[in-house]
Amino acid sequence: xxxPWPAEARYAFLTALALTGMAENAAARGDRESGxxxxxxxxxxxxxxxxxxxxxxDLLAVFDAQQRGDLAEANALAARLHRRARTEx
Numbered sequence: 824x825x826x827p828w829p830a831e832a833r834y835a836f837l838t839a840l841a842l843t844g845m846a847e848n849a850a851a852r853g854d855r856e857s858g859x860x861x862x863x864x865x866x867x868x869x870x871x872x873x874x875x876x877x878x879x880x881d882l883l884a885v886f887d888a889q890q891r892g893d894l895a896e897a898n899a900l901a902a903r904l905h906r907r908a909r910t911e912x
Contacts, residue, residue, distance in 0.1 A: 835868045836869055838868050840865075840875075840876060842862075842865035843879050846883055850886055850887065855887055858887065862884070865880060881903070884900050
């Protein structure tokens with residue numbers, strides 16, 4: 824199988840996917856601080872246009888804002904994610 828991504832980019836992508844899953848699990852456990860830290864680490868691994876990762880991290884940010892009680896931020900983040908989802912293919 825060939826891919827347009829160099830080996831180091833593929834490794835970063837897989838690392839970001841793993842960190843994203845760990846962030847989601849931490850948030851589900853109620854450990855929001857670990858979730859935020861893992862999400863930030865995942866974002867550093869891949870470009871923001873990497874939809875499969877960034878969309879999950881954006882949704883996690885929506886959840887975190889809701890859990891903090893910041894509904895205005897949660898709604899703004901959700902609206903931005905929705906707009907972006909409508910244009911991604």
